[in-house]
Structures are given as C-alpha cells and as structure tokens.
Amino acid sequence: MKVIEIRETGGPEVLQLAEYPEPAVGAEEVLVRLKAAGVNPVDTKIRRRGPLIPNGLPAVLGCDGAGVVEAVGSAVTRFRPGDEVWFCAGGLGGPAGNYGEYRVLHQDIPQPKPRTLGMIEAAAAPLVLLTAWESLYDRARIQPGQRVLIHAGAGGVGHVAIQLARLAGARVCTTVSSPEKAAFAHALGAEFCINYREEDLVEAVMDWTGGEGVDIALDTVGPEVFRRTIPAVAHYGDLVTILDPGPQLDLAEARMRNLRISLELMLTPMLRNLPKARAHQGEILNRCAESIDHGELRIHVSQTFPLAEAAATHRLIEEGHVTGKMVLILD
Incomplete structure (x- = not known):
C-alpha cells in the first residue's frame, strides 16, 4: 500500500511516498480502506520536532481518517465490511498513521460516519x-x-x-x-x-x-x-x-x-492508553454525528490534495491562516 512517511525530522521535503505491506487484521480489529485523511497542525510539529512516542521513526503521520471497512477479525461485533467510519487514531509515531491507503484499528476506536457527511469532510473533522x-x-x-x-x-x-x-x-x-x-x-x-x-x-x-x-x-x-x-x-x-x-x-x-x-490535549487518551477516555471520545463523535445529520454542525474544508502532495499541505499550514481544514484524498 502507498503511504507518506518520514524517516527524519525536518521541513516538508522529508515527507516521502513509500510502499508498505498491507497490514494484517487481528481478531478484534477492522481493516479500513481510507478514502481521505485530515491534516492538522500537530502533524507539522511532529514532522519538525519528532514523534510523540519512543522510537517513532520512521513514521506515518495523520491522526484523522475516514473510509470503508474492508475486512473484520473473527471477534469483531461492531462492524462489517462495507460500513463507513470516521476516527482519530495514530499518527503520533511509527507506522500507524493515516497518510496511507489502509489502517488497522481495534473495533472500539472507529465510529459510524455521519450519514450526511462526505468522506472528505468526515476525515477533516474528528480531531x-x-x-x-x-x-x-x-x-x-x-x-x-x-x-x-x-x-x-x-x-x-x-x-x-x-x-x-x-x-x-x-x-x-x-x-x-x-x-x-x-x-x-x-x-x-x-x-x-x-x-x-x-x-x-x-x-x-x-x-x-x-x-x-x-x-x-x-x-x-x-x-x-x-x-x-x-x-x-x-x-x-x-x-x-x-x-x-x-x-x-x-x-x-x-x-x-x-x-x-x-x-486541553485530546491526544492524551492515545499517548497514555486510557480506554475510558477513548470511549468518551467515541461518545463525543457520535453526538457530533447527530448534530451534523440534523444540519446543526458543519465542517469546512478549504482545500484537498492527493496523497503524494502531502508536503504542500504542511507548507500551507506553516504559512498560517488556513481557513477551516485541509484533507488528503486517497481514493
């Protein structure tokens, strides 16, 4: 599968296209084919300063994602192939990030995507x-x-x-x-x-x-x-x-x-492995999904780029004054 990885810290030029093997799915995990990945300022900080987890290089960045469940493990009860999901997980170091075509996640992490929201806006929203x-x-x-x-x-x-x-x-x-x-x-x-x-x-x-x-x-x-x-x-x-x-x-x-x-640091449940806090964040996404589907909340995406142009999104963020969000399209 195609990913954007960093092997060293530095400017946007360290974001490089690479090939990774498609990840295997464990018993309680789901394989998500990503359709889009949100780009956030934290991505640029990790690229410049280094991963937030030990021994995190090489790394695939990107905390936000939205896509379609492609396969499920033998013990998965929450999802089945074809379900559309959104989530905020990974991207803090190591290979588990969303600047890539596939993600494997424990079934408790992704949530059903809002019905009225397209994949691009859904990928921009969770963080x-x-x-x-x-x-x-x-x-x-x-x-x-x-x-x-x-x-x-x-x-x-x-x-x-x-x-x-x-x-x-x-x-x-x-x-x-x-x-x-x-x-x-x-x-x-x-x-x-x-x-x-x-x-x-x-x-x-x-x-x-x-x-x-x-x-x-x-x-x-x-x-x-x-x-x-x-x-x-x-x-x-x-x-x-x-x-x-x-x-x-x-x-x-x-x-x-x-x-x-x-x-406020919404990354804490990931960084400290706090299951109850992660569950609360899942509840937040579900409540936001209801507001989105009722027309009470909208997500503004100002620009989209193909995966291979991830560096361009980082340059724009670091220049400042981006309106709303930017998204990488993986489909």
Whole structure:
C-alpha cells in the first residue's frame, strides 16, 4: 500500500511516498480502506520536532481518517465490511498513521460516519471536534447564555468551536485576520468578530460585554495570545488553552480574577492508553454525528490534495491562516 512517511525530522521535503505491506487484521480489529485523511497542525510539529512516542521513526503521520471497512477479525461485533467510519487514531509515531491507503484499528476506536457527511469532510473533522468539545463542554463546562471568546474562529478548531458554543446556547465572539474571515465566522454563528490586526483585544471584548469580560475564552494560538486574553476574561471565568502556555507566565492577574485555567490535549487518551477516555471520545463523535445529520454542525474544508502532495499541505499550514481544514484524498 502507498503511504507518506518520514524517516527524519525536518521541513516538508522529508515527507516521502513509500510502499508498505498491507497490514494484517487481528481478531478484534477492522481493516479500513481510507478514502481521505485530515491534516492538522500537530502533524507539522511532529514532522519538525519528532514523534510523540519512543522510537517513532520512521513514521506515518495523520491522526484523522475516514473510509470503508474492508475486512473484520473473527471477534469483531461492531462492524462489517462495507460500513463507513470516521476516527482519530495514530499518527503520533511509527507506522500507524493515516497518510496511507489502509489502517488497522481495534473495533472500539472507529465510529459510524455521519450519514450526511462526505468522506472528505468526515476525515477533516474528528480531531478538531474532539478538541473543541472537550475544551468547551468538559473543561469550561459551558452553559446557556454565557459569553464565549474563541480565538482564530476561521481555523480548524475555531470554526467548529463557534458552532458547538452556539449549540450550547452561548453567545460567541471570535478573533479573525480579515473581513472575509469575519464573514465566514458570522455565518457559523459568531455574534461579534475582532480583527486582531486592527483592534485591541481587551478593549473590543469589554465593549462587547459591557465591561465585564467573557465567561469563557478558548486559546487556540499560543502563549502570547493566552497572556493577552487573561484580562479579557470575567472574574471567576474560564480560560482554556489547547497549547502549552509557556514557562514564563505571569498569572497574577488570572489569580486576582479567580480564573479557572484549563489545559486541553485530546491526544492524551492515545499517548497514555486510557480506554475510558477513548470511549468518551467515541461518545463525543457520535453526538457530533447527530448534530451534523440534523444540519446543526458543519465542517469546512478549504482545500484537498492527493496523497503524494502531502508536503504542500504542511507548507500551507506553516504559512498560517488556513481557513477551516485541509484533507488528503486517497481514493
């Protein structure tokens, strides 16, 4: 089978087309023929810095996938050949990634693909949906009527976080870099957009909230944005980040505000082998599938590339400002 592998860390040029043997299927495993694979910023970080698991090179990247079950093991009860599935699994080091034609998975990991979603959009969705859901629902415990700030609302996590916050009954403001991205975020349900290139974040948030600050802020960008967001959060509010906020962090104002600060890494169940947490993520995907099939949640894919052009997707991500998601097509 064809895969894209890395044998050393480096720039996008280290992503190389290779041939691997088709994987064998164990008793409780399913063989999925991938139709598409999502590309995420974590893929570019692993390519540059190295795998997240020991002895992880050579590696096939890609956490997100969608495809058709082609074969099942003798003890599999959840799926049969022909079933369409989506999942977030692998891609953190070693050969078990989704930049390739086939994946073998334990039957508990994939979930039935939303009926109304095509393979391309389904492959783009799992990691960002899980990240946004866990950030807003599990970490921040979002409630109806709350005011929520979501950074980078036109990005992969941001564009689904806006929608999930609106589904929870919250009011949403978001940061964007252009009028076009503001229009995109408004169409997703954002009430107020802040062009971070032209406006002061805290002043804009305080104008929107009548001087109180937001109840919840979700940082999807990094340490400097995390730091600048603290004074925009209401007293006793929640600040969630999906990135390492950095070692040189002054939390005096956060402490004065009695903020609840949460860290979100949806990869933890894979990295620490936590079956209960993986089961919870399966439940999240199934609930998101219901919202998608009811027309309440959509996934935006801005560009697609054939598998052999995986390097192009990494270059675009590292240039910044990709709207929504990018996907590799394997069919």
